[in-house]
Amino acid sequence: MNLLTPLEWRRMARWTAHPLRFAVAAALLVVLALPLPGWAGDPSNQMKETVDRAIAVLSDQALKTPERKEERRKKLREIIYTRFDFNVMSQGAVGRQWKSFTPDQQQKFIPLFSRILENAYLEKIENYQGEQVLFTKEVLNTKKSGTEVARVDGVLQAKEREFSMSYELVKEPDGQWKVFDIVLEGVGVISNFRSQYQEVLKNNTVEKLLKDLEDKANKPPEDITKPAGK
Numbered sequence: 001m002n003l004l005t006p007l008e009w010r011r012m013a014r015w016t017a018h019p020l021r022f023a024v025a026a027a028l029l030v031v032l033a034l035p036l037p038g039w040a041g042d043p044s045n046q047m048k049e050t051v052d053r054a055i056a057v058l059s060d061q062a063l064k065t066p067e068r069k070e071e072r073r074k075k076l077r078e079i080i081y082t083r084f085d086f087n088v089m090s091q092g093a094v095g096r097q098w099k100s101f102t103p104d105q106q107q108k109f110i111p112l113f114s115r116i117l118e119n120a121y122l123e124k125i126e127n128y129q130g131e132q133v134l135f136t137k138e139v140l141n142t143k144k145s146g147t148e149v150a151r152v153d154g155v156l157q158a159k160e161r162e163f164s165m166s167y168e169l170v171k172e173p174d175g176q177w178k179v180f181d182i183v184l185e186g187v188g189v190i191s192n193f194r195s196q197y198q199e200v201l202k203n204n205t206v207e208k209l210l211k212d213l214e215d216k217a218n219k220p221p222e223d224i225t226k227p228a229g230k
Contacts, residue, residue, distance in 0.1 A: 043169045
């Protein structure tokens, strides 16, 4: 794998500071453009099914007309959202302070956070240009609580560069594996959001954070990249 130059690293840092514009858009939807290796298990295979369906929508010429843009986005939401565990992602984005949220505050946070993720990556997904991921390893593990988790490692091949990446998944009671984090070049999507939100919560209330998220969620996608509270 080629090393990044300082300028490329700074550019990469800007992407990973707002990770869903790159990691989720490029990595999630293009992950299985290449054939799965023989060792691939349920996590990889279920992601393949999701990605294949999403790419079919993106490749549908009839849905690329301006008047059908919202219809295309609705189809993408229906497909992609089934492969994300937004409850786990929300808890991870807040960290330990999640337990200090009231049940009502938690229920408010989850859809707001989901909308921010959507605003950050959906338009990028629609600009899919055939980037690929080569899987290298799948690791299954069981936590002390009995929860089954998996990590799927790979290499993202995009525009003459390769980036290491991993998908973190959790097994739901119905047997479905859902993504709760994506790690790109050692930088996790959720950890980036967590650092932002914990900074806000240091000197502000949970309600202030929720208000910031609500304002951000209602902004155009190009404004989503600013940290909460800014």
